[in-house]
Structures are given as C-alpha cells and as structure tokens.
Amino acid sequence: MRLVLLGPPGAGKGTQARMLEAQLKAPQIASGDLLRAAVRSRTALGTEAKGYMDKGALVPDELVLKLINERLGQRDAQGGGFILDGFPRTVAQAEALARMLETRKERLDKVVAIIVPDDEIIKRISGRRTCRNCGAMYHVIYDPPRNVNLCNNCNGELYQREDDAEDTVRMRLEVYAESTKPLLDHYGRLGLLAQIDGMGRPDDIERRILEAIGMNRTARTVEAKG
Numbered sequence: 001m002r003l004v005l006l007g008p009p010g011a012g013k014g015t016q017a018r019m020l021e022a023q024l025k026a027p028q029i030a031s032g033d034l035l036r037a038a039v040r041s042r043t044a045l046g047t048e049a050k051g052y053m054d055k056g057a058l059v060p061d062e063l064v065l066k067l068i069n070e071r072l073g074q075r076d077a078q079g080g081g082f083i084l085d086g087f088p089r090t091v092a093q094a095e096a097l098a099r100m101l102e103t104r105k106e107r108l109d110k111v112v113a114i115i116v117p118d119d120e121i122i123k124r125i126s127g128r129r130t131c132r133n134c135g136a137m138y139h140v141i142y143d144p145p146r147n148v149n150l151c152n153n154c155n156g157e158l159y160q161r162e163d164d165a166e167d168t169v170r171m172r173l174e175v176y177a178e179s180t181k182p183l184l185d186h187y188g189r190l191g192l193l194a195q196i197d198g199m200g201r202p203d204d205i206e207r208r209i210l211e212a213i214g215m216n217r218t219a220r221t222v223e224a225k226g
C-alpha cells in the first residue's frame with residue numbers, strides 16, 4: 001500500500017502512521033522526522049532547513065525532495081509500499097512525487113486527509129511530548145506517560161518541539177491553509193482522496209483510515225495473526 005496521510009499540523013498524522021505501520025507492513029516516512037534528524041546531525045541541509053522550521057515556514061522543495069528521494073530508495077520502502085506523513089505538502093511536491101514513483105513504475109494507492117478543527121489542533125500540539133531517544137509520542141492530557149517526562153518504552157527524556165510554541169503553530173496553520181490544503185483538490189481530481197473525521201480516540205481514527213483504504217479490523221486481525 002502506497003499511502004499518503006494529509007492533514008494540518010497536529011491532526012494526528014504521525015500517531016496514525018505509527019499505528020498503521022504494522023497493519024500495512026509498510027514503513028512510516030515522515031518528512032518532519034527526516035528534517036529534524038538532519039538538523040540534529042548538523043548536515044548542511046539540516047542547517048539550512050532549521051531556519052525555516054523554527055519559523056513554522058515550509059522548507060524549500062529541493063531540500064525536502066532530496067531527503068524523500070533518498071529515503072524512498074532504501075530497501076524497506078521498495079516493493080511493499082510506504083506511509084508518507086507530512087509529504088507532499090505542496091502541489092509541486094505532489095507532482096515531483098508522482099515523477100519519482102513513475103521512474104519506479106509505481107503510483108500512489110490512496111491519500112487520506114485527517115480533518116481536525118483548529119482549536120483542537122492547538123490543544124493537541126501544546127500538550128505533545130516526544131521521546132528524545134525512540135521518538136514515541138505522548139500528550140500530557142490525552143495520552144500521558146506513566147512517569148512525568150519519561151518515555152514508557154525506553155525511559156528516554158520527553159521534550160516539547162521548538163516549533164510547537166503557540167505563535168509558531170498559528171503560522172504553521174496559515175501555511176497549511178495556503179500551501180497544503182490545495183492538495184485536497186489536487187488528489188480529489190485524481191480520484192485518490194478520502195477525507196476522514198480526525199476527532200475521537202486514536203483507535204477510532206485508525207479504524208476510519210482502514211475503512212477508507214479498504215481494510216477492516218477483521219481482515220487486519222487475521223492478517224496480524226497469520
């Protein structure tokens with residue numbers, strides 16, 4: 001399954017992509033995670049990207065496309081599909097992705113947009129905490145860790161992303177409305193888009209996504225056991 005998860009910042013794309021990895025037997029490929037890794041490693045690309053990310057602006061297409069192209073070339077993303085999270089974010093990126101896939105004689109199977117209202121997004125993002133060590137995600141109210149500021153999985157330190165400050169989040173929402181929302185029409189015209197309600201428990205949202213891509217829980221359970 002070659003799937004794109006679309007949606008505003010904080011809609012739950014990362015949460016859902018991680019949940020879906022096992023169901024779809026396909027890796028999550030998150031452009032934000034790839035960029036943050038480049039920033040941490042202090043590569044030239046990461047240093048250039050950081051200035052844009054700190055402001056809540058989009059990183060220039062050529063930098064993002066380079067990272068995505070490299071990542072799609074890795075073994076786990078070949079043949080069995082992938083779950084793209086946070087990419088594409090502009091129509092130009094979507095067109096570049098289609099060209100990349102065409103050279104592999106592949107095309108997207110589905111694009112699922114997770115729809116969440118802005119006031120809920122602010123609540124979700126302001127309470128998000130992420131493990132520095134393994135990347136696991138929590139929410140101080142909706143999904144708190146067992147021990148304050150420590151990851152349940154690996155005891156790593158939980159931190160708040162620098163771009164999750166409220167005014168940066170508002171900027172990210174504006175950028176979403178201006179540059180990313182047009183992708184809904186783009187993928188709608190291509191007949192690939194399903195829009196799902198992103199409100200509710202993560203399990204319910206996962207079920208809606210599975211339905212949208214033609215899988216259901218029964219099939220999923222049988223597959224997981226097999």
Ligand code: AP5
Pocket residue numbers: 007008009010011012013014015016031032033035052053054056057058059060061064085086087088089093124125127128129137138139140142143163172198199200201202205
């Ligand atoms: P990126 O990292 O992609 O951020 P984003 O798209 O803004 O999305 P988030 O990671 O903030 O949210 P999410 O939808 O994954 O939600 P999550 O599951 O974490 O991008 C960061 C920056 O990198 C961009 O601003 C840009 O500068 C740059 N960038 C990245 N990709 C780019 C590209 N393609 N082109 C150019 N620039 C690019 O959930 C959020 C919180 O809510 C968590 O705490 C979670 O626990 C909680 N939560 C999740 N689901 C639920 C639920 N159902 N109910 C209650 N709480 C929930």
